[in-house]
Amino acid sequence: MDGILKKVRDIIEEPMAKMQIMVDAVLWEVEGKYNYLKIVLDREQALDIDTIVEATNIINPILDEYDLIEDEYILDISSKERG
Secondary structure, three states: OHHHHHHHHHHHHHHHHHOOOEEEEEEEEEEOOEEEEEEEEEOOOOOOHHHHHHHHHHHHHHHHHHOOOOOOOEEEEEEOOOO
């Protein structure tokens, strides 16, 4: 799965960079019977919900086009927590 996660990161980094967003992490997590593809985004200014929705609307079709993951999953895109 690590190789697939790296490919996911590679294909979304450029479109996110155009939005001045960094891809902080791409993770695969299994919680109960659900698989999650978790993508954590970051940028210098705080990411608001509208920007995360915009990023999701860009990332989701890219993932559909490349179809790298055979298993069903829930796409979870969030901003990096700030401490």
